[in-house]
Amino acid sequence: MTTKKLLEHNTLSSQVQNYILELIPRENLTAGMAVPSEMQIIQDLGVSRGVVRESYRSLSALGVLEIKSGKVPRIKHFDASVLQLIFGFASATEQVTASQILSVRRWLEIGCAEMAAVNGTEQDFALLQQEMRLIRENFHNTESFVEHDIHFHLVLSQASKNPLFMILLQALHAQLKQSVYAGLEAQKEHLQYEQRIVELHQKICDFVCTRDAENAKKAMMEHFDTAVNSLIEQGSEMNGKSITSV
Structure with missing residues (x-):
């Protein structure tokens, strides 16, 4: 049975963001912990790498994720x-x-x-x-x-x-x-x-x-x-x- 979710094409990025935001409390992720890798999100949701990266960038701008080159994104420590x-x-x-x-x-x-x-x-x-x-x-x-x-x-x-x-x-x-x-x-x-x-x-x-x-x-x-x-x-x-x- 597939784990892929049905996503509307015109809102892929925002829906991927929501998926990750919902995943955080469901998996009890706390500051410093890793979120799923790009490849895992691609496999789970059936979206492109570009969509995943755009979602990660948006969550980074909101202060939710910390992104470093070559590393899996992590939950950011909250700041002002x-x-x-x-x-x-x-x-x-x-x-x-x-x-x-x-x-x-x-x-x-x-x-x-x-x-x-x-x-x-x-x-x-x-x-x-x-x-x-x-x-x-x-x-x-x-x-x-x-x-x-x-x-x-x-x-x-x-x-x-x-x-x-x-x-x-x-x-x-x-x-x-x-x-x-x-x-x-x-x-x-x-x-x-x-x-x-x-x-x-x-x-x-x-x-x-x-x-x-x-x-x-x-x-x-x-x-x-x-x-x-x-x-x-x-x-x-x-x-x-x-x-x-x-």
Whole structure:
């Protein structure tokens, strides 16, 4: 009895993709494991080598498969690259708004702070304290400050021990970087703004490292809402123009 499936000729590539996607959970394939070779797919489905390769390339572009020359394709370890492309495209084509990005980021950041306090290790806390020190040292070097600010938040997501927090924040990296720059620009005319920004980071760091989850969450709310309010004020001063740098 043949194992070949009946495929519609005009959708061969997409159907081969679906076949492989359905095969992954059915065979309990996990990251790093090989999927069937080109020859096996050809034999099972009765399609051409070109169709199989096109399907593999499409799945590679989607971040599902890792393809190396001369080797059988393998299940790729999930990363933020595909989501970053999607979020960037959605933002660039105005299918999501700045306020929607801010809303998602707000809850991600609050969740990261709370879970980092609960699940973080001493090594995580040491990394967080190191980034806190570098934030203080590099505040007047905007480029360095922004990088360490972003690292600070990524360390929190890592300490949460929920990989989705890190993946989603990494995927929003470009928007995150823009919002930090915008926040600094919005607050630069405020008296003691440097002290305020550093103090907010320090509060988060201290509460997380002492495993005070409730206050870590509140400190992140305060930090995030302070930045948002500054952006709103900046927008008002721009005669009602929408804020795009978030």
